[in-house]
Amino acid sequence: MILDRRLIYVTGKGGVGRSTVSAALGLACAARGRRTILCEVAEQDRLSRVFRRAGVGDEEAELTEDLWAISIDPWAALRDWLASQLGSRMLSRVLFDNDAFRYFAAAAPGAREMATIVKVWELTLPDRWSKGAQTYDTVIVDAPASGHGLGLLRTPGTFAGLARVGPIRKQADRVSELLGDPERTAYLAVALPEEMPVNETLELERALPDAVGQELDAIVVNGLHPRRFAKPELEVVGAAAGSSAPARHALAAARTEGHRARGQQSQLARLRRRATAPVVTLPFVFAPELDREDLDAMAAELERKLA
Ligand SMILES: Nc1ncnc2c1ncn2[C@@H]1O[C@H](COP(=O)(O)OP(=O)(O)O)[C@@H](O)[C@H]1O
Ligand SMILES: [Mg+2]
DSSP states (O other), rough: GGGGGSEEEEETTTSSSSSHHHHHHHHHHHTTTTTTEEEEETTTTTHHHHHTTTTTOOSSSEEEEEEEEEEEEEEHHHHHHHHHTEEEEHHHHHEEEEEEEEHHHHHSSSHHHHHHHHHHHHHHHHOSSSSSSOOSEEEEEEEEEEGHHHHHHHHHHHHHOOOOHHHHHHHHHHHHHHHTTTTEEEEEEEEEEEHHHHHHHHHHHHHHHHHOOOOOOOOEEEEEEOOOHHHHHHHHHHHHHOOSHHHHHHHHHHHHHHHHHHHHHHHHHHHHHHHOEEEEEEOOOSSSSSHHHHHHHHHHHHHHOOO
16 A cells, blocks of 8 residues: 555656645545655745645644644755764754855755755654654655656665765665665656646656666546536537627637546546556646645545555
8 A cells, every 4th residue: 555655755747736646645644544744845846835834844843633744955954964974963064154065065966865865764764863853654755846856766876876885875775775665665656637747757657667676656647627528518519609608608618628628538548558557536626726625635535546
C-alpha cells in the first residue's frame, strides 16, 4: 500500500495540482493514523493554499491531527547539514554569515539540493538529529517542478561519486538506499489529462528508474471533467441553433464542456495505454477555491483508489 510507505515523493509539472494532491495524500495518511509531514521545497512552489493560510514555514508546524508541514529552505537546509558535518551549529552560522562563504556555497554544484534531500531523509529517521524532535511515520515530498524533481533525486548518487569514502559518502549512500527501496519509498506522478502533461508523465516514467532504481508507483490524473453528455446528446447540442441569446450561450457552454471532457478522455486513454504504472483519477472540483472539505473528499478517493 502506497500510503503506508515512509516516503512518498510526488512529482509533476507546475500547475497540475501537485501541491493539492500532496495535501490530500497527507490527509489520507493522517486518517490512517500515521503521523505525517508534508514537505515542500521553498523558493519553488507553495504548499496548497488551504494550508498556506496556516502559515507553514521553515519550522515543522502541525496543520491538523497527525498532519504536519514544513517548507524546506535549501539555504537553511545547507546550514543545518553543514552544522551536522562540522559538529557545530555555531561554526556553521559563522560561516553562513560570511559573504564569501555564501558565494562559494551558492556556486558549489548541487550542495543545496543535496542538503535538501538529506533534510527529507532526516525527517524519515526514527532518531532525528535534534533531540526531542518529532518523528514521523510518513514524509510526503511536494517535489520541485523543474525537471520533474528528478535532479533532487539524482544528487545523492552524484555526491556518493564525488566523496568516495568518509561520512558524506556514508550519508549519501543511506539517502540513496531510502530512495531506491520500494518497501519504504513510493513515487507518484501528478498529471492533467492533456497532451503535454501526458507526454511529460510518460517521459518521467521512463527516466525515473535511471535516477533512483525504482519504478513509478502510480499516476494521479487530476482535474478530470465529468462526461455530462453522451455522444448522441452532444450531436443534438451541436446541431441546435438556439432561438435566444441565453439559449445560444447555454448551448456554447455545453459544447465547450462536452468537447473538453472528450479531449480529456482520449488523453486519459492514451496515458493508460502507454504507461506501465496504474493510473487513478481525481475529478475537477467546480469551486472558486478548494477548501478543507474538498481536500478531505480527494483524500478519501485516493485512499480508495491507491489501495
Ligand atoms: N481537482 C481540482 N479541481 C479544481 N481545482 C483544482 C484541482 N486541483 C488543483 N486545483 C487548483 O488548481 C490550482 C493549482 O493547483 P496546485 O496544487 O497549487 O498545483 P501545483 O502544485 O501543481 O502547481 C490551485 O488553485 C488549486 O486549488
Ligand atoms: Mg505546488
